Amino acid sequence: MPLDRKAEMTCTRRDFLKTAAVSAGVVTVPGCAPSSTPDLSLSDVTWSRAPCRFCGTGCGTLVGVRRGKIAAVTGDPDCSVNEGLLCAKGYHLPGVLYGEDRLTHPMLRRGDRFERIGWDEALDLIAERFGAVLAEHGPNALAMYGSGQWTIPEGYAAQKWFKGGLRSNNIDPNARLCMASAVTGFMTTFGGDEPMGCYDDIEHADAYVLWGNNMAEMHPVLFSRMLARKGKASHVRIVDLTTRRTETSRYADDVLMMKPQGDLAIANGICRWLLVHDAIDSAFINDHCTFRRGKEDIGYGTEDHFSFKDDPQPITLDQYRALVDDYTPQRVQELSGVAPDDLERLARVFADDRKNVISFWCMGMNQHVRGTWINNLVYAVHLLSGQIGRPGATPFSLTGQPSACGTAREVGTLAHALPSDMSVTVPEHRAKAEKIWGLPEGTIDPEPGLHAVEMFRALERGDVKAMWVQVTNPFVTMPNLRRFRDAKLAHRDDSFLVVSDVYPTPTTAIADLVLPSSLWVEKVGAFGNSERRTQVWDQLVPPPGEARPDVWQTVEVARRMGFEALFPESDDLERDLYEEYRTFTLGVGKDVATWDDLSEVAGLRWPVVDGKETRWRYVPGEDPYAQGEGRMDFYKAKKTDNRAVIWFRPWEPAAEEPDDEYPFWLSTGRVLEHWHSGSMTRRIPELHRAVPHTYCEMHPDDARELGAVQNGTVRLTTRRGTIDLPVSIGRRATPMRGIVFVPFFEEEQLINDLTLDAFCPISKEPDYKKCAVRLEVVST
Amino acid sequence: MSALRCALPVTIAVLLAACAPADVQATGRMDTRAYDGAPPTIPHSVEELGRGNCQACHTSGHVEWEGKRAPRTPHPEHVRCTQCHLEPLTDELFRPNTFVGEAWATGQRQHPAAPWLIPHPLTMRENCLACHGEHAIEPVPASTHPERARCTQCHLPVAESAPGPRPGVPTGGSP
Structure with a gap:
């Protein structure tokens, strides 16, 4: 079917180019449209496939071009990522090209x-x-x-x-x-980067655990896939582990509010619970896992020329058990704010081997001074519980950007x-x-x-x-x-x-x-999305100037x-560069498809061997590289004899915590409507008008104590900078008490003047979610 | 543009009374869309983004308020409406944009007795009667025969290049 569609589109485009001057009317009955009918029907729009320009979901779009300009964008019904659905950013892609102040000459x-x-x-x-x-x-x-x-x-x-x-x-x-901690998390655990699962897992899962991940706004189309699954299967649960009550929380069945940095304690607490309650998958661990401990008290990189090298040491299951035993429900509560009952309920989600569980995460775990560690720890939860290697049971690190x-x-x-x-x-x-x-x-x-x-x-x-x-x-x-x-x-x-x-x-x-x-x-371009899907596209319109x-x-x-x-x-520079790059990928389990094959379909998931994509990596029978009779073959983990590593990684504090002088946490992030620094999305009228300015999101009790009111102005001050912002209470989201959240898209209000350049010593990815800030009311 | 809009062929003459200013109606439709086919923006304030709040009015299409009817969603299976539908909080722009969305959802047919062709993509609009049922909002034409649920038996997409389900895919829906 995809091949037919492409052939049809190509044919239509060629016909269109040949007969561009002819008033198209209705293709099936050419020339029958009355001469007074305006030439506005869809028939002179040519539709071509291209992946969306924005987030890492990688939705397929059909781009409607009319007379050399984009006239419309719709979801590609043949792309399994989104099956025709987009989000507000995707639908408003046409405007992204036509801001009046496009740069047109050097x-x-x-x-x-x-x-x-x-x-x-x-x-x-x-x-x-x-x-x-x-x-x-x-x-x-x-x-x-x-x-x-x-x-x-x-x-x-x-x-x-x-x-x-x-x-x-x-x-x-x-x-x-945005992704360095995901990379180091994958490399240290599995010896190879990127997820083993794919979006098809969503339809096979019974529970989704979201680790600091506001998917409703940041990966909206995947979130709607989860909601569609819930709509068809009423037992399916969303567990939202979060520092803010967000759009995602509104649709979650269980919302666990946690303190910043508390995820390290929670993950360890789940691992301990699984061990104490004998809810580990011993056969899987014996066959496919090994245990390691690395350096601790590893610093924050705030000083210039900082360097760090980890020193992994093998440990036994019993040594691991002893180390993780510190994370009692009481200690987890002290460190994370999550109560013992709530922790147990969460642990039981993973422990039920009749159910399939997906963990999803993105910036909450990656932009983290212990980003590599928390990635390692969530893998440990899945490896210990055996929630891995079955359709619907997988840890799933989402990416932020389209490629x-x-x-x-x-x-x-x-x-x-x-x-x-x-x-x-x-x-x-x-x-x-x-x-x-x-x-x-x-x-x-x-x-x-x-x-x-x-x-x-x-x-x-x-x-x-x-x-x-x-x-x-x-x-x-x-x-x-x-x-x-x-x-x-x-x-x-x-x-x-x-x-x-x-x-x-x-x-x-x-x-x-x-x-x-x-x-x-x-x-001409090519992107690779969060589920290992490579997509290519043709040039469809000329650039300006x-x-x-x-x-x-x-x-x-x-x-x-x-x-x-x-x-x-080269007459075909992009394609030739891609094909040369492709030679690096062949034979090492990262084989991307040929440009020609990709230009026929809405992407293929690597490794692509003999033209066939792989949905579930490391699974014999699904992944052509996976050998043996076992449930999985971690063939990229050569350093550890094809075994995935269960790391012991402790809780350690954030680089900067609230104190008497700076009593609040400052966390930053995106909103659905705006892409990163807003240079594209703010020029799209519908997106700008929906969220014209950034704001300081507060808990209503914090606002009341401080005397701050809705739309009033507060001054935020950290050790690095100061900024005045309008107050937002109870609108899109509500952070926990003691936390304020500020979107970073507005170039006139640079919240990053205030953020801290502390980073994960292993991944070198900065933590945009945690620094200490003081608030003063400027006007009410 | 008004000349173009005046030429809007309409299915049901009754719906567009001769004196009705077609351009006003069309403008109203395009006022809330970046282009024909883009998700319409929300022309009222969204006090609370609560789960299910939108559906309270937009599931049935029977709710009227201050003389306006809440349109019935053609895709009730999608429950998180603000994924696509945005509420404008200002008329202002960050920077001017030269993109002009076109209103191309104009009907065409081969001869006066032929069934109208479908001038828009069908993706997420598979349930024709959600928009073309008895509560159709001008200038969207209402079906004169909603009891014949399988619309694409006679009404075909205007162009083979139009994306969306192919003819033959059931696109009717219960009245």
């Missing part, structure tokens, strides 16, 4: 003004400035800051240019800020990574990359480069002297932003900042050179710097 800073220049001049200038820095200061003075919204070819080209050409590992994506998986993780555009789970620190991995890239042995630097937070610290210090930012807006989104904004980069001679984007942002405002980029279906794809920009500069051999001339 612009160079001259003092406080920007001057229009040509592409040749712009590209030559980057090559010259990057070349000069490279010659004078070496490859570590260069940096590239990319994105989980990079397409796969964009990320791959940047990766190859930096690590293979410039010999600099200083390339990191904004996915460091955080496909580009940042699979292509490996992180500072330590190479494609397909490889690392620059491993000689054989470097050798494989050098071979595929046609480079001499020893070309790739064995030292990991700068991760995102340290990259911006280095830029501020002056250690990084030339940086290129693509597809992201760090001068809204970096934590402890004040430090970087105070660097006054626009007026410094010792740094050269290039920013490629589609609209003016606070990041383009401080750039030395601004490049106009093509957006979404203005270019002189805007060009980011991949073209990167490759043009690389060629000008003498790396023509890395990027040979």
Whole structure:
């Protein structure tokens, strides 16, 4: 059926192009429409498939194009992710291309003004400035800051240019800020990145446990799939473990309010309960698991040049049992606020082996100073209870961005990574990359480069002297932003900042050179979503003015710097880069489908072997790589003899906790209507009008004690900055007492001036959910 | 645009009385949509986003309030309405946007006695009578024969390129 649909669409598009000038009328009865009938019917709209531009769900859309412009977007009924349904952001995608202030030509800073220049001049200038820095200061003075919204070819080209050409590992994506803890969680537990399950698990589950995860707003289409499952099977339960009563909580059957950082104690408490009540799956553990303990008291990374290396030590089940025994229901209550009865009810959800349980999580567990640990701990809950490897029973780490998986993780555009789970620190991995890239042995630097937070610290210090930012807006989104904004980069001679984007942002405002980029279906692209699904799309409309794809920009500069051999001339650049990248994935269990196969369907889930996708990884019979008779084969976990690791990881406090001077927790995040820093969604009238401004969300009792009122103004002050915001009480969500929540989308109200740049020492992902803040009423 | 809107072919002449200003009606419809086919925004305040609150009025399509009828949802299986339907809190814009949504849901048929073609995608609008039943809100035409539940027996999508269920997929629904 998908093949038929594609053929039909292709045919229609070709016919349309051939006869564009002909008034289409009705295709089945050409020419029968009365001449006075306006040419507004759907018949002259051509529909083509493309994945949504926004979150990591990866919904399939059909993009209706009429006379060179997008006229409509609807859900792709043939895409199993969403079966025709989208969310408000997806339906309003047409407007995202047509903000009046699209960047349409390269612009160079001259003092406080920007001057229009040509592409040749712009590209030559980057090559010259990057070349000069490279010659004078070496490859570590260069940096590239990319994105989980990079397409796969964009990320791959940047990766190859930096690590293979410039010999600099200083390339990191904004996915460091959202998915790095998920990556380290997967790698340390299973030896391979990304989920073993898929969205089909939703229809097989009896319970969903949401770990600090407001899915109703952040992954709305998956949430509606859960609600649809509940609608058909009344026994299905949603358990919402949360610090805020959210839109998700309204549909949950059980809402467990927990203190920030309490998840570490709760997960350990569940593990202890399973052991004490003999509710562990001993056969599964014997066959497929092993136990480890790592370093403890590992710090928070708030100091420059912080470094950390874990030291895993094998332990026995009995040693593990003794360690986890500290997490009695009483201690869990002290640390998390969750009462013993509630903890037991939650543990019993996992313990019932007649039921299938999915844990879902995203930023709550990843943007966490112990992000790797809490990922490890939730895997421990699933491994101990055996809630894994059956349809509907799986731990499921969701991604935030449309290609955080496909580009940042699979292509490996992180500072330590190479494609397909490889690392620059491993000689054989470097050798494989050098071979595929046609480079001499020893070309790739064995030292990991700068991760995102340290990259911006280095830029501020002056250690990084030339940086290129693509597809992201760090001068809204970096934590402890004040430090970087105070660097006054626009007026410094010792740094050269290039920013490629589609609209003016606070990041383009401080750039030395601004490049106009093509957006979404203005270019050919490929994304990879949260369930290992790779999707490709064609260019459907022309970009505005002189805007060009980011991949073209990167490759043009690389060629000008003498790396023509890395990027040979091509008539089909994106496809050729993708196919080259694909060679990294083959034979290692990460096999992505061919571009040609993907262009026929609404995506395929890797590993794709002999053209067949894999729904359940590590399961013999489902995954062609999984061997043996057992329930699972963790074949990526080579270091631990194909066994998944059950880690003991303790509770440790957050980097900064409320005290007398700063008595509240500050947590930040998104809303359904806005994407990240809002540079796209705020330009869409319907989305902006629904949430025009950010706000400070408070518990009504905290507001009453403080004297704050609805729509009044409060001043938020942390050790790093201060901001005045309108008060929101009892609207979209209500945080626990002692917590305030602020969405970060509004560039005029930079909440990240206040956030703390503490990060997980293993993943280097910052914790945007926890720092200490003081509130004062400004007006009522 | 008004010239275009005046040319709106309508199914049921009774529904659009000759004196009714078609452009006003059409404008009303497009006022709440980014383009024809986009989820309409909510033209009233949402006091409380409680579970089931929207359904109280929008399930039956029988509720009238201050002279307006609450439209019946064509997809009652989707229960979290604010996933797609937004309430505007301001008329202002962050930055101007040049996208102009088109009203293309205009009926066409081969000859005056032929059944009207379906001018819009059917995805999430499989239940025709939710919108085209007895409580149809102008300018959406109401069916003269709602008892014949299987609409796509005679009414076909206007173009083979229109996305959504193919002809032959049951798209009727109980009246």
